[in-house]
Amino acid sequence: MRAEFEAALHNAPNETNWRQTGQQLMASLDRLQNIFTDLQTLTKLDASEPGQREPVDLAELVTSETTGPRSKKIVSSPQPGVVVTGDRHRLARMLTNLLDNAERHADSTVIVTERRNSEAVLEVLDDGAGIAPLVGSICPPQSGATNPYQAG
Structure with a gap:
């Protein structure tokens, strides 16, 4: 994600497709959010916290x-x-x-x-x-x- 943003910043402003860069960053953020959610779930399972039934x-x-x-x-x-x-x-x-x-x-x-x-x-x-x-x-x-x- 950082590399995508740095590459966009280093290009001349008129050469950067900000819409495409934004979409790539959103996809990266979605992946990070999913990883975080999975880690939270694993932590709860390891702690034997019962889920809501x-x-x-x-x-x-x-x-x-x-x-x-x-x-x-x-x-x-x-x-x-x-x-x-x-x-x-x-x-x-x-x-x-x-x-x-x-x-x-x-x-x-x-x-x-x-x-x-x-x-x-x-x-x-x-x-x-x-x-x-x-x-x-x-x-x-x-x-x-x-x-x-x-x-x-």
């Missing part, structure tokens, strides 16, 4: 977190009535992290679905190449962990 409508959560500028196309068909009990802020952060990761690895599209059968499911998929088979066998997916720091 409330009903969270996954369709509303998906709509709010997928609205806004993204580098890839986000496809979502919110299903009303899929409600879970949890900390809305932490669930939003989790979804944002999943979306950011999917966006990094997608060729063009990220698909978000939520549904309820016997349990609520929120799924984020991308159309990227996926994980190489060797990596998948070294690092199998984790699910059902009782402790967030150990495999389940």
Whole structure:
């Protein structure tokens, strides 16, 4: 961020595209804010601070977190009535992290679905190449962990 601003200042005033510089700085500030938020969340989790438990409508959560500028196309068909009990802020952060990761690895599209059968499911998929088979066998997916720091 500092380098972007210094470069803009060192260029002649009529050579600097201040709108573009401002957009780059805002993107950098957004990244820093996300890092700060993640660090705050990790600190709370490490301190075993319980999150606020409330009903969270996954369709509303998906709509709010997928609205806004993204580098890839986000496809979502919110299903009303899929409600879970949890900390809305932490669930939003989790979804944002999943979306950011999917966006990094997608060729063009990220698909978000939520549904309820016997349990609520929120799924984020991308159309990227996926994980190489060797990596998948070294690092199998984790699910059902009782402790967030150990495999389940």
